[in-house]
Amino acid sequence: MLVSVWRYSHLLFAICSSIFLLIASVTGIILAVEPIYNKVQPYHVSGADELSLAEVLSTLNQTHEEVVAITRDRNGFLKVSSIAEGKNQDFYVNPFTGENLGLPIEKKPIFQFSTNLHRSLFLKSPGRLLIGLASFFLFLIALTGIVLIAKRQGGFSKFFSPIVKENFSQYHHVKYSRITLIPILFLAITGVYLSLLRFEIIPEPTVSLEVDYDNLNEMPSLSLNDFELFKKIKLGELRELEYPFSEFVEDYYIIRLKNRELYVNQYTGEILAEAQFPMVNIISSWATVLHTAEGSILWAIVLGAGSLAIPFLIVTGFVIYFKRPKTKIKNKISKNDAEFVILVGTEGGTTLQFAEQLQKKLLHKNYSCFLAMMNDYDRFKSMKQLIVITATYGQGEAPASAEKFMQLLAKKSQSQKFQFATVGFGSTAYPHFCQFAYDAHQQLEKLDKATALMDVSTVNDQSFEAFQNWCTEWSQLQEMDIRLEKPKIVGNSLPPSTFRVLHKDELPSDETFLLNLKNLNGAKPVSGDLLSVIPKEGERERLYSLGKLSDNSLVISIRRHPNGLCSNYLHQLEDGADLTAKVVPNRNFHFPKNSKKTILIATGTGIGPFLGMIAENSKKKELHLYWGARTPNSLSLYKDFIEKSIQEGKLSHFKTAYSREKDKKVYVQHLIEKDKQLFIEVLKKGGTIMICGSIAMQKEVLQELRSICSNYIGKDLSHFQNKRQIKMDCY
Numbered sequence: 001m002l003v004s005v006w007r008y009s010h011l012l013f014a015i016c017s018s019i020f021l022l023i024a025s026v027t028g029i030i031l032a033v034e035p036i037y038n039k040v041q042p043y044h045v046s047g048a049d050e051l052s053l054a055e056v057l058s059t060l061n062q063t064h065e066e067v068v069a070i071t072r073d074r075n076g077f078l079k080v081s082s083i084a085e086g087k088n089q090d091f092y093v094n095p096f097t098g099e100n101l102g103l104p105i106e107k108k109p110i111f112q113f114s115t116n117l118h119r120s121l122f123l124k125s126p127g128r129l130l131i132g133l134a135s136f137f138l139f140l141i142a143l144t145g146i147v148l149i150a151k152r153q154g155g156f157s158k159f160f161s162p163i164v165k166e167n168f169s170q171y172h173h174v175k176y177s178r179i180t181l182i183p184i185l186f187l188a189i190t191g192v193y194l195s196l197l198r199f200e201i202i203p204e205p206t207v208s209l210e211v212d213y214d215n216l217n218e219m220p221s222l223s224l225n226d227f228e229l230f231k232k233i234k235l236g237e238l239r240e241l242e243y244p245f246s247e248f249v250e251d252y253y254i255i256r257l258k259n260r261e262l263y264v265n266q267y268t269g270e271i272l273a274e275a276q277f278p279m280v281n282i283i284s285s286w287a288t289v290l291h292t293a294e295g296s297i298l299w300a301i302v303l304g305a306g307s308l309a310i311p312f313l314i315v316t317g318f319v320i321y322f323k324r325p326k327t328k329i330k331n332k333i334s335k336n337d338a339e340f341v342i343l344v345g346t347e348g349g350t351t352l353q354f355a356e357q358l359q360k361k362l363l364h365k366n367y368s369c370f371l372a373m374m375n376d377y378d379r380f381k382s383m384k385q386l387i388v389i390t391a392t393y394g395q396g397e398a399p400a401s402a403e404k405f406m407q408l409l410a411k412k413s414q415s416q417k418f419q420f421a422t423v424g425f426g427s428t429a430y431p432h433f434c435q436f437a438y439d440a441h442q443q444l445e446k447l448d449k450a451t452a453l454m455d456v457s458t459v460n461d462q463s464f465e466a467f468q469n470w471c472t473e474w475s476q477l478q479e480m481d482i483r484l485e486k487p488k489i490v491g492n493s494l495p496p497s498t499f500r501v502l503h504k505d506e507l508p509s510d511e512t513f514l515l516n517l518k519n520l521n522g523a524k525p526v527s528g529d530l531l532s533v534i535p536k537e538g539e540r541e542r543l544y545s546l547g548k549l550s551d552n553s554l555v556i557s558i559r560r561h562p563n564g565l566c567s568n569y570l571h572q573l574e575d576g577a578d579l580t581a582k583v584v585p586n587r588n589f590h591f592p593k594n595s596k597k598t599i600l601i602a603t604g605t606g607i608g609p610f611l612g613m614i615a616e617n618s619k620k621k622e623l624h625l626y627w628g629a630r631t632p633n634s635l636s637l638y639k640d641f642i643e644k645s646i647q648e649g650k651l652s653h654f655k656t657a658y659s660r661e662k663d664k665k666v667y668v669q670h671l672i673e674k675d676k677q678l679f680i681e682v683l684k685k686g687g688t689i690m691i692c693g694s695i696a697m698q699k700e701v702l703q704e705l706r707s708i709c710s711n712y713i714g715k716d717l718s719h720f721q722n723k724r725q726i727k728m729d730c731y
């Protein structure tokens with residue numbers, strides 16, 4: 001079924017029931033305290049459950065005047081009902097000695113109030129019905145939620161794989177719903193069951209036993225201690241025992257155990273009648289225990305946690321929904337009049353905002369442009385150019401608004417020829433980076449009438465820079481000049497800060513330099529974050545990976561391009577000059593705090609963020625650096641730093657691969673192949689591998705890692721990518 005159907009059902013059920021669920025869960029949290037409060041009362045006598053009924057009854061008969069009934073409650077406390085001096089009395093006893101331990105626990109007013117609100121909202125039957133329905137909705141919410149998590153994680157087998165942190169609400173909504181799923185399901189199912197019982201939709205039969213009064217015997221008259229049955233029944237099995245009403249043989253003991261009821265002759269100890277409780281009664285008893293946690297501190301805590309999670313999940317769920325960018329599309333040109341058709345695949349709505357910028361600019365330049373979701377693929381009579389801009393979800397699957405695209409492509413053929421271009425929005429934090437964009441592109445290539453204008457372009461983490469780069473390339477092919485505006489959604493960078501240039505280190509032969517910067521105000525970046533620089537007003541931003549050498553010293557490693565506007569702008573900055581730039585958080589590429597062993601792989605200027613990570617490795621965790629460059633001369637920029645770090649124990653090993661050494665070309669993937677034992681060990685022990693540099697290198701490295709994983713670990717690389725053991729920042 002379509003993800004959108006599951007998602008809207010999940011939301012609809014939550015909207016219908018949220019108020020009642022909030023009331024039920026808040027009162028549920030209070031009521032989870034009651035069984036704990038009861039259980040800790042001093043009426044428990046350890047070992048008593050092993051006593052036989054015969055032993056307990058003879059002790060009670062000796063110590064108390066006229067016992068009429070005994071009850072063993074779910075806390076394991078034994079309560080005696082007796083008549084003393086003509087008065088009825090209830091009290092707890094020590095089953096070994098018969099000692100009176102105290103009066104029955106009285107329900108506290110707060111628990112009484114919460115119980116009434118929890119069960120019926122103080123509205124009697126209509127209230128009970130509403131709460132019953134809310135439980136049913138909770139069950140449906142949990143079911144649809146399970147499917148949504150499975151779809152999000154890429155299948156039921158990956159249900160508990162680590163979650164990529166997109167934002168607070170989304171991350172914690174999934175995280176806590178997974179943890180509390182079991183108690184929530186139990187609460188929902190047992191809640192529905194108890195409501196059905198209450199409304200007698202599930203009838204609870206009563207057991208009726210028949211005694212053969214014509215054959216009652218008073219002989220042989222035995223003492224209680226000699227009743228075979230009473231010697232066999234342990235106190236732990238007992239629920240309730242009623243004494244005979246009188247001394248007439250027609251009156252008998254009534255005994256209720258966990259699963260059956262018995263009548264027993266008061267003189268001979270013979271069983272007069274016996275019946276198993278019907279299955280419904282046993283299920284009802286379990287449903288009550290599971291719903292109320294009576295008698296179990298542990299289960300009360302588990303249910304309390306489940307109740308506590310419900311308001312949290314309701315709030316974060318609504319935040320996710322309301323924060324979602326709007327996905328309504330406005331078109332001035334009809335689909336059959338447009339030469340340019342932009343189709344969007346989105347789930348969270350952000351990709352649409354990028355596409356809207358492109359549509360806006362095309363319309364502004366008087367090109368006829370139509371924008372729609374990929375699920376609205378149709379015959380577009382005037383289309384000359386198709387632009388597919390799509391996110392990827394699950395494990396490389398289509399987002400909600402593109403789920404029908406592949407089928408529609410096959411169904412609705414265009415009558416004219418057209419060109420197409422595909423842009424994938426995704427995140428390298430996921431194993432199948434932009435997979436759906438590649439799949440859609442491949443499918444389009446198969447159409448007779450369609451010709452690909454360019455290869456698939458990818459945009460990592462909604463990078464406006466990457467999208468703008470694609471747009472520049474695409475518009476040049478159209479002989480247009482399009483400069484996009486940043487969509488509002490791309491606002492997660494911090495406000496601009498001023499950075500003072502402390503020092504510049506240069507290697508002219510490699511056209512590479514290092515800039516040491518000091519942040520004069522504002523942002524506190526972490527190594528791996530990005531520095532966004534706009535070299536000239538109106539120009540697009542360029543991003544550089546930051547390394548944090550100390551609180552006062554940041555570093556970026558830059559390759560100077562002959563006509564590169566930004567690299568030349570940065571290059572001409574002298575020591576002491578100020579630079580205005582923004583820090584863009586890049587949380588998927590921060591140094592993993594909990595990884596005991598980490599391998600860093602970089603080529604060229606990709607080493608920049610790693611310099612910071614090494615400098616910050618004051619705990620001297622095992623850290624390996626693999627670095628690829630053209631010649632050994634390229635190392636001179638970093639040599640001193642690396643040697644010092646090795647001496648200080650901040651870097652464990654350093655290995656280089658040079659691609660332009662006389663007769664042997666070595667690339668980082670060759671080093672990985674050679675050192676595969678280390679890579680196997682790091683992956684197996686939960687360590688992390690971080691990759692920074694060119695996309696081409698990333699491809700080769702991933703290929704090498706993939707074969708190590710399948711040949712030597714017996715697992716797919718995606719297993720480790722899912723566990724966030726592979727982190728990448730490649731460009």
Ligand SMILES: Cc1cc2nc3c(=O)[nH]c(=O)nc-3n(C[C@H](O)[C@H](O)[C@H](O)COP(=O)(O)O)c2cc1C
Nearest residue numbers: 346347348349350351391392396426427430433434
């Ligand atoms: C549950 C989930 C699964 C994702 N799976 C992938 C994936 O397999 N490959 C990928 O490149 N990106 C994946 N992403 C990242 C999204 O494609 C990316 O954040 C995109 O910009 C979202 O665009 P949208 O807001 O238009 O839906 C996933 C995101 C989420 C929340």
